[in-house]
Amino acid sequence: MISPGATRVRLGALDDLPPREGRAVTVDGERIAVFRCDGGVRAVSNACPHAGGPLADGVVAGDTVTCPLHMRVVDLRTGEVSDCAGRVRVHDVMVEDGVIYLLRPEPRSEAHRA
Amino acid sequence: MGGTRRRLVVIGNGMVAATFLEELLGADAERFEVTVFGAEPHPAYDRIKLSTVLAGACEPESLTMLDEDWYTDHGVTLHAGCEVVALDRERQVVRDGTGRETPYDVCVLATGSDPIMPPIEGRHRGGVHTFRTLGDVHDIIEGGRRASGAVVIGGGLLGLEAAYGLRLRGVEVSVIHLMDRLMERQLDGVGARVLRGQLELMGMRVVMPAETASIVGNGRVEAITLRDGRVIDADLVVVACGIRPSTALARESGLTVGRGIVVDDRLRTSDPRVFAVGECSEHRGLLYGIVAPLNAQARVLAAHLRGDETAAFEGGIPATTLKVAGVQVFSAGVVDAEELDDLLTLEDTAAGVYKRVLLRDDRLRGAILVGDLSTAPQITAVIAGGATVNGNRLSLVAAPTGEPPTSVAAGLADEAVVCGCNGVTKATIVCAIRDQGCATRGEVTKCTRAAGSCGSCGSIVDALLAGCGVEASASSAEPDVCACVPLGLHALRAAIWERNLRSVQAVLETLGNGTGCAKCKIALSYHLDAWWCGDYEEDRSARFINDRVHANIQRDGTFSVVPRMFGGITTPAELRRIADVADRYAVPMVKVTGGQRLDLLGVRKEDLPAIWRDLGIVSGHAYAKAVRTVKTCVGSDFCRFGVGDSTALGIAFERMIWGLYTPHKLKSGVTGCPRNCAEVTVKDVGLVGIATGWELYVGGAAGMSVRKGDLLSTVATPEQALRHVALFVQHYREEARYLERTYHYLQRVGVDAVRAATVDAPAAEQEGLLERFALAKSRVREPWATEGASPRTPLQFGALPAAGPPEERELVGHAAAAPSPAFRSTQAMDRGEAMLAAAGVGVG
Ligand code: SRM
Ligand SMILES: Cc1cc2nc3c(=O)[nH]c(=O)nc-3n(C[C@H](O)[C@H](O)[C@H](O)COP(=O)(O)OP(=O)(O)OC[C@H]3O[C@@H](n4cnc5c(N)ncnc54)[C@H](O)[C@@H]3O)c2cc1C
Ligand code: SF4
Ligand code: FES
Numbered sequence: 027m028i029s030p031g032a033t034r035v036r037l038g039a040l041d042d043l044p045p046r047e048g049r050a051v052t053v054d055g056e057r058i059a060v061f062r063c064d065g066g067v068r069a070v071s072n073a074c075p076h077a078g079g080p081l082a083d084g085v086v087a088g089d090t091v092t093c094p095l096h097m098r099v100v101d102l103r104t105g106e107v108s109d110c111a112g113r114v115r116v117h118d119v120m121v122e123d124g125v126i127y128l129l130r131p132e133p134r135s136e137a138h139r140a
Numbered sequence: 141m142g143g144t145r146r147r148l149v150v151i152g153n154g155m156v157a158a159t160f161l162e163e164l165l166g167a168d169a170e171r172f173e174v175t176v177f178g179a180e181p182h183p184a185y186d187r188i189k190l191s192t193v194l195a196g197a198c199e200p201e202s203l204t205m206l207d208e209d210w211y212t213d214h215g216v217t218l219h220a221g222c223e224v225v226a227l228d229r230e231r232q233v234v235r236d237g238t239g240r241e242t243p244y245d246v247c248v249l250a251t252g253s254d255p256i257m258p259p260i261e262g263r264h265r266g267g268v269h270t271f272r273t274l275g276d277v278h279d280i281i282e283g284g285r286r287a288s289g290a291v292v293i294g295g296g297l298l299g300l301e302a303a304y305g306l307r308l309r310g311v312e313v314s315v316i317h318l319m320d321r322l323m324e325r326q327l328d329g330v331g332a333r334v335l336r337g338q339l340e341l342m343g344m345r346v347v348m349p350a351e352t353a354s355i356v357g358n359g360r361v362e363a364i365t366l367r368d369g370r371v372i373d374a375d376l377v378v379v380a381c382g383i384r385p386s387t388a389l390a391r392e393s394g395l396t397v398g399r400g401i402v403v404d405d406r407l408r409t410s411d412p413r414v415f416a417v418g419e420c421s422e423h424r425g426l427l428y429g430i431v432a433p434l435n436a437q438a439r440v441l442a443a444h445l446r447g448d449e450t451a452a453f454e455g456g457i458p459a460t461t462l463k464v465a466g467v468q469v470f471s472a473g474v475v476d477a478e479e480l481d482d483l484l485t486l487e488d489t490a491a492g493v494y495k496r497v498l499l500r501d502d503r504l505r506g507a508i509l510v511g512d513l514s515t516a517p518q519i520t521a522v523i524a525g526g527a528t529v530n531g532n533r534l535s536l537v538a539a540p541t542g543e544p545p546t547s548v549a550a551g552l553a554d555e556a557v558v559c560g561c562n563g564v565t566k567a568t569i570v571c572a573i574r575d576q577g578c579a580t581r582g583e584v585t586k587c588t589r590a591a592g593s594c595g596s597c598g599s600i601v602d603a604l605l606a607g608c609g610v611e612a613s614a615s616s617a618e619p620d621v622c623a624c625v626p627l628g629l630h631a632l633r634a635a636i637w638e639r640n641l642r643s644v645q646a647v648l649e650t651l652g653n654g655t656g657c658a659k660c661k662i663a664l665s666y667h668l669d670a671w672w673c674g675d676y677e678e679d680r681s682a683r684f685i686n687d688r689v690h691a692n693i694q695r696d697g698t699f700s701v702v703p704r705m706f707g708g709i710t711t712p713a714e715l716r717r718i719a720d721v722a723d724r725y726a727v728p729m730v731k732v733t734g735g736q737r738l739d740l741l742g743v744r745k746e747d748l749p750a751i752w753r754d755l756g757i758v759s760g761h762a763y764a765k766a767v768r769t770v771k772t773c774v775g776s777d778f779c780r781f782g783v784g785d786s787t788a789l790g791i792a793f794e795r796m797i798w799g800l801y802t803p804h805k806l807k808s809g810v811t812g813c814p815r816n817c818a819e820v821t822v823k824d825v826g827l828v829g830i831a832t833g834w835e836l837y838v839g840g841a842a843g844m845s846v847r848k849g850d851l852l853s854t855v856a857t858p859e860q861a862l863r864h865v866a867l868f869v870q871h872y873r874e875e876a877r878y879l880e881r882t883y884h885y886l887q888r889v890g891v892d893a894v895r896a897a898t899v900d901a902p903a904a905e906q907e908g909l910l911e912r913f914a915l916a917k918s919r920v921r922e923p924w925a926t927e928g929a930s931p932r933t934p935l936q937f938g939a940l941p942a943a944g945p946p947e948e949r950e951l952v953g954h955a956a957a958a959p960s961p962a963f964r965s966t967q968a969m970d971r972g973e974a975m976l977a978a979a980g981v982g983v984g
Contacts, residue, residue, distance in 0.1 A: 038940030044933045046681035047688075051940035055285050056196075057310065060940060073308050075197050076466060077342040080697040083685035085658035092658030094685045094693050099658070105197070111463045111598070112308075113197045126940070
């Protein structure tokens with residue numbers, strides 16, 4: 027599923043991510059929350075669209091995480107947030123040989139030029 | 141065929157142009173040969189969502205309204221990134237920046253607006269941006285990466301949107317506003333105040349009324365100065381001081397231009413071959429700056445050009461639903477009330493809700509809703525129906541707090557506009573659900589565009605989906621614990637004991653839906669601990685973050701540390717250690733709490749273990765639903781009225797129960813005489829010294845509600861008092877629901893029942909309670925010493941390392957969490973001084 031031109035960034039060891047918990051990581055200055063859900067590892071940006079809450083500190087249930095600040099529920103597959111028009115950015119991640127990688131579709135600097 | 145097609149040139153490829161093109165070419169692309177010029181290098185995109193991109197919550201590509209294929213499929217020639225520089229009406233050609241000329245039969249101006257850049261000194265410095273286009277957003281994001289502090293000049297819609305986006309990127313933002321109320325064009329004083337409160341909750345700073353004097357810095361911006369002399373540090377400035385219709389082209393070509401390009405009801409300019417739609421137009425003396433009426437213009441013009449002679453744009457009350465920095469706002473018509481107007485208002489400042497409807501002679505003139513838009517559809521329907529209000533006027537403001545959106549949606553007329561941004565009616569949405577098989581909000585959006593722009597009508601769309609039976613309605617009786625584990629509290633306990641379930645996951649899999657939610661996982665963690673007297677498998681993923689890192693999470697993602705101070709009594713040595721820690725870890729604030737102890741605020745997650753080690757004091761559990769404080773007064777040791785040794789009993793009390801989890805927090809107190817200096821009659825558990833012994837009060841409260849505690853018993857000795865406290869605490873731990881504070885529990889079951897089950901219970905039952913209490917207490921592990929030394933989970937207080945250059949490896953739980961170097965205790969003191977001085981009472 028790695029598209030041509032994609033880069034991957036090592037995030038850390040899968041063993042360092044306890045089941046159904048989240049951990050923060052910073053890549054190129056971007057704050058990302060990584061979770062180990064029952065269905066696999068997922069990653070979204072680590073700022074709740076409501077008021078910037080650290081989602082990595084939330085409670086995971088199924089494929090959702092509940093923000094620790096005001097309990098909005100974020101769908102980790104789509105980035106949708108309950109009761110909030112905002113969305114969080116969903117990142118692609120993969121696990122290989124016990125290592126979690128973030129997949130970048132293209133070099134970061136180009137991503138914002140539409 | 142080619143010869144019969146009329147040549148249509150559209151200048152500007154923004155939101156309104158996109159709506160126009162879709163309406164015009166949707167059914168037959170044959171009639172016109174269309175050429176579109178857009179100065180921006182992208183196909184048409186949804187400008188409303190720029191702040192979402194700024195916030196990093198979506199990619200720029202997702203804003204696209206018409207992609208390149210659409211233009212190709214509809215035979216439209218698109219010149220993106222190509223500005224029209226002249227409109228020659230005599231020769232009927234437009235000339236673009238490359239010098240090329242394109243002839244037209246019909247020309248449509250949709251040039252939108254330009255941001256206003258006031259002549260502030262220093263505005264050309266690097267790091268100063270406007271906020272209108274994707275290009276601007278790109279520049280702001282680039283600047284924001286390095287920024288530590290940003291200033292947004294302008295507290296209108298755009299400024300607040302920009303501030304919100306930056307805030308979500310973790311940047312400290314101050315909004316400077318010229319007026320004394322935010323969004324004065326859409327909100328009245330109260331509405332603006334409610335909005336401001338919500339923005340400040342998100343950590344934005346609002347400075348107003350204030351005028352920016354200059355932007356200073358060496359090449360790049362470093363600060364801005366205000367006219368009153370204040371200086372605000374900033375390395376990024378966003379100027380959002382309003383917009384001006386983009387009329388240069390029209391003016392130079394000799395068209396009639398007022399504030400905008402003047403058009404009639406058919407959107408025709410002073411030249412019958414030239415039309416204008418969108419923000420660049422002026423209709424009946426009015427300019428519109430929100431998409432709903434502008435899209436209506438686009439639809440009228442499309443109909444007109446397709447031969448519908450009746451199509452006309454008649455203006456109307458501009459109504460808009462906005463999402464301002466995450467807070468929902470609806471504003472329609474007149475903002476400021478006049479003397480003859482009737483006002484319907486509803487205000488709940490704490491909840492951030494404000495609603496006000498202006499009526500005159502039963503006609504609606506204006507409406508403002510902040511924080512709760514549940515009545516917006518009714519209001520829009522009234523406006524659509526000619527603004528006459530019949531029947532229940534109060535339903536315009538008061539209907540649905542608490543009323544499910546389904547019934548609101550059901551009450552809407554078919555022609556009521558649900559999505560204001562895209563002008564989608566209830567009937568269109570219902571038709572999409574019923575006849576076109578849309579089963580989710582996303583599908584409805586795809587099909588009708590409803591909820592596709594600002595998204596604030598999403599809940600009504602959901603309700604319409606539910607109303608059409610798409611989603612099964614929630615199950616009948618409200619279960620005691622949670623819908624995920626549909627059992628009453630006692631049935632749940634019996635099942636857990638019977639099946640020997642010792643972990644949250646086991647309960648969810650055996651008795652629940654297997655997954656649970658944040659609410660029931662945390663509740664089950666508590667109940668398992670209490671019912672198994674601590675002998676269960678604690679699953680940290682089923683705990684709130686506070687209970688994973690043993691500190692209280694704060695609004696910016698940092699944590700607070702409250703060491704336990706038994707009975708509120710401390711020593712110079714302990715105080716010195718606290719002071720040393722505050723210095724060593726640059727703790728931004730030290731505060732005496734309302735619970736008779738000290739709080740170190742603004743601590744970074746990764747510093748917690750070292751701070752605990754250096755403190756060498758046990759946890760105060762100020763972050764947990766657990767035993768909190770036992771406040772005391774000085775009592776008979778020093779006080780001339782004291783009849784009981786309240787300090788000693790307070791310390792004994794706290795030593796007896798500390799470390800235990802409780803259904804909600806448990807705050808207690810012991811006071812030496814009925815003067816009650818320790819305020820114990822409003823505590824969860826309170827002991828009052830009387831000449832003959834001690835009175836025990838339970839279920840007191842002085843938080844969100846105030847309630848005097850119920851007298852549970854009167855005893856002669858401190859030993860009996862402690863025994864009764866233990867009986868009550870264990871009973872409460874076993875019987876109350878999670879998050880049921882003692883005052884709620886006592887209200888629910890009554891003090892007589894509690895007395896019968898505790899201090900008046902048969903001896904064997906009392907012994908049972910005390911045995912379980914002792915067992916639970918013996919299993920308490922003090923978290924700071926144990927987990928500070930050896931973390932219980934990997935990276936419990938840290939972050940994943942990530943590869944990359946070392947400067948990017950500086951990882952914290954939350955980027956915004958890095959405490960500001962400023963010592964905020966001093967800042968709070970300065971703010972206090974300033975307030976005193978401003979009060980003008982001659983002291984200060
Ligand atoms: C630090 C302190 C304020 C202070 O600076 O003095 C405080 C701070 C908080 N209180 Fe409090 N309360 C503090 C004393 C009180 C008191 C006074 C007291 O304890 O004697 C009360 C009234 C008594 C009571 O508890 O009812 C009090 C009533 C509340 C309430 C309302 C509870 C209620 O049911 O009415 C909440 C909200 C809640 O629990 O849901 C609350 C919630 C909070 C939280 C934990 C909010 C949160 O969840 O983040 C605050 C944490 C701030 C932070 O960022 O760390 N705090 N709070 C006090 C800590 C006392 C301590 O040493 O542990
Ligand atoms: C951040 C932000 C948030 C907003 N939020 C809301 C909201 O929540 N609700 C709401 O209703 N409205 C909102 N608005 C306003 C809304 O976006 C505008 O009303 C709408 O975009 C106007 O559409 P338009 O087509 O008239 O102008 P625009 O969308 O600005 O399009 C005009 C286009 O014409 C191009 N152009 C100009 N001159 C030329 C030329 N000579 N040659 C070629 N091209 C030219 C411009 O480059 C531009 O791309 C918001 C606006 C912004 C910036
Ligand atoms: S309650 Fe009684 S003992 Fe305590 S300080 Fe007040 S007067 Fe003194
Ligand atoms: S910050 Fe996430 S819910 Fe408020």
